[in-house]
Amino acid sequence: MKILKFGGTSVGTPERIQNLAQIVQSEEPCIVVLSAMAGTTNALVEITELLYKGDNENSLIKIEVLEQSYISRVNELFTSDEYLNKGLELISSHFIYIRNFVHKTFTQLQEKAVLAQGELISTAMFHYHLSENNIDSVLLPALNFMRIDKDGEPDSYYIQENLKREICRTPQDKLFITQGYICRNAYGEVDNLHRGGSDYSASLIGAAISADEVQIWTDIDGFHNNDPRFVEQTQAISELSFDEAAELAYFGAKIMHPASVLPCKLNNIPVRLKNTLSPCDVGTLISNKLERKRIKAVAAKDGITAVKIKSGRMLLAYGFLRKIFEVFEIYKTPIDMITTSEVAVSLTIDDTSRLEEIENELKKFGTVEIDKNQSIICIVGDFISEAAGSAKLVLEALDKIPLRMISYGGSSHNISVLVDQENKVEALKSLNKLFS
Ligand SMILES: Nc1ncnc2c1ncn2[C@@H]1O[C@H](COP(=O)(O)OP(=O)(O)O)[C@@H](O)[C@H]1O
Numbered sequence: 001m002k003i004l005k006f007g008g009t010s011v012g013t014p015e016r017i018q019n020l021a022q023i024v025q026s027e028e029p030c031i032v033v034l035s036a037m038a039g040t041t042n043a044l045v046e047i048t049e050l051l052y053k054g055d056n057e058n059s060l061i062k063i064e065v066l067e068q069s070y071i072s073r074v075n076e077l078f079t080s081d082e083y084l085n086k087g088l089e090l091i092s093s094h095f096i097y098i099r100n101f102v103h104k105t106f107t108q109l110q111e112k113a114v115l116a117q118g119e120l121i122s123t124a125m126f127h128y129h130l131s132e133n134n135i136d137s138v139l140l141p142a143l144n145f146m147r148i149d150k151d152g153e154p155d156s157y158y159i160q161e162n163l164k165r166e167i168c169r170t171p172q173d174k175l176f177i178t179q180g181y182i183c184r185n186a187y188g189e190v191d192n193l194h195r196g197g198s199d200y201s202a203s204l205i206g207a208a209i210s211a212d213e214v215q216i217w218t219d220i221d222g223f224h225n226n227d228p229r230f231v232e233q234t235q236a237i238s239e240l241s242f243d244e245a246a247e248l249a250y251f252g253a254k255i256m257h258p259a260s261v262l263p264c265k266l267n268n269i270p271v272r273l274k275n276t277l278s279p280c281d282v283g284t285l286i287s288n289k290l291e292r293k294r295i296k297a298v299a300a301k302d303g304i305t306a307v308k309i310k311s312g313r314m315l316l317a318y319g320f321l322r323k324i325f326e327v328f329e330i331y332k333t334p335i336d337m338i339t340t341s342e343v344a345v346s347l348t349i350d351d352t353s354r355l356e357e358i359e360n361e362l363k364k365f366g367t368v369e370i371d372k373n374q375s376i377i378c379i380v381g382d383f384i385s386e387a388a389g390s391a392k393l394v395l396e397a398l399d400k401i402p403l404r405m406i407s408y409g410g411s412s413h414n415i416s417v418l419v420d421q422e423n424k425v426e427a428l429k430s431l432n433k434l435f436s
């Protein structure tokens with residue numbers, strides 16, 4: 001059994017939904033995981049922000065605009081009166097549900113319920129579209145099996161048991177459809193796996209049923225060696241290891257959610273990135289196999305804050321770094337990059353929600369300097385110590401860019417540098433020369 005995940009761009013228009021029907025049939029037996037149609041989750045986020053503010057007038061306007069866009073899509077997608085009516089009823093029921101929250105106190109619980117509507121609509125529309133075209137499929141409600149625990153981590157045992165039970169209900173069926181992104185939490189409430197989380201849903205489902213392959217279908221022909229949003233002439237990579245893909249995804253390669261790598265890596269399930277617009281292309285295969293190449297790919301992550309702690313007390317002392325790291329642990333703030341000297345330590349974070357408290361605590365140990373609006377550029381390649389010269393290639397390519405931090409040696413396949421966000425695009429373009 002394969003898992004096929006289609007992102008918002010792949011279900012973004014009625015034409016694209018029609019195109020999916022052909023793709024999924026050729027991959028049976030499979031579980032199809034769908035995101036909300038492109039733009040929907042953003043629109044729902046805006047609606048929830050207005051509902052929190054109690055701005056009823058503007059909430060209703062935004063809800064109306066979104067509903068109208070769905071009515072047009074339904075009119076375009078379905079051809080028979082029967083399915084046209086089913087489609088319109090579906091949209092009406094979801095939007096009545098959303099309007100229910102206007103004029104009332106809005107809570108986090110309700111926010112999650114509103115955000116879930118996008119995936120619930122896209123999967124139901126696709127299911128109806130298949131039925132209208134006499135293609136058998138079963139809708140598996142993700143809220144019946146996808147679950148996170150009290151720490152927000154996937155409850156693997158629950159997911160496995162409940163998903164298997166759902167599938168076994170109709171053993172003769174070969175095509176299943178379910179929602180990405182949405183889940184229940186430990187208290188049984190509707191929740192989600194965070195933005196972009198449909199990839200994660202697909203890999204959790206793949207791990208739960210020991211799938212043969214997890215396919216992530218999007219609007220590009222695979223994992224590119226540089227960010228195509230900022231650099232021209234990037235190229236698709238044919239093979240990546242799980243570790244390389246995780247590194248690139250974590251450091252900004254938007255094509256894949258970083259959390260989606262681990263469940264497949266642990267269960268040795270290959271992940272293939274495919275292009276909905278060109279289904280015959282092989283795409284990128286991510287597996288446990290490592291294909292060595294000097295410089296394979298680069299990615300960049302914005303919104304990074306650098307924190308430098310300078311202290312004479314660090315000199316010849318032990319336990320100093322532990323005290324510093326403890327501060328970040330107390331405030332539940334992950335650290336990405338670290339560099340140290342005998343009198344200072346620099347590190348980076350991307351979650352600044354507790355920065356003020358962290359800064360105040362760190363001041364007890366020395367002088368603290370904060371630099372906001374930084375970008376981490378992650379360069380993935382073959383950086384084992386015997387392969388001399390790879391780091392030189394990277395640094396030479398970046399010789400015109402001021403570098404705030406350099407991290408080398410943490411793993412054999414990664415070098416990371418920290419640059420001012422303003423220099424990110426130039427840095428990515430400079431590094432692209434390494435691939436020509
Ligand atoms: N290294 C990369 N390789 C491929 N695509 C990338 C990379 N970095 C960023 N992207 C962007 O990721 C986009 C696909 O991700 P996303 O928009 O989230 O798709 P979906 O809606 O299918 O989930 C591509 O269109 C591309 O612009």
Ligand SMILES: N[C@@H](CC(=O)OP(=O)(O)O)C(=O)O
Pocket residue numbers: 006007008009035036038041042118180181194195196197198199
């Ligand atoms: N719809 C959700 C989940 C998701 O993964 O979407 P996409 O596959 O389009 O990135 C979001 O926008 O966050």
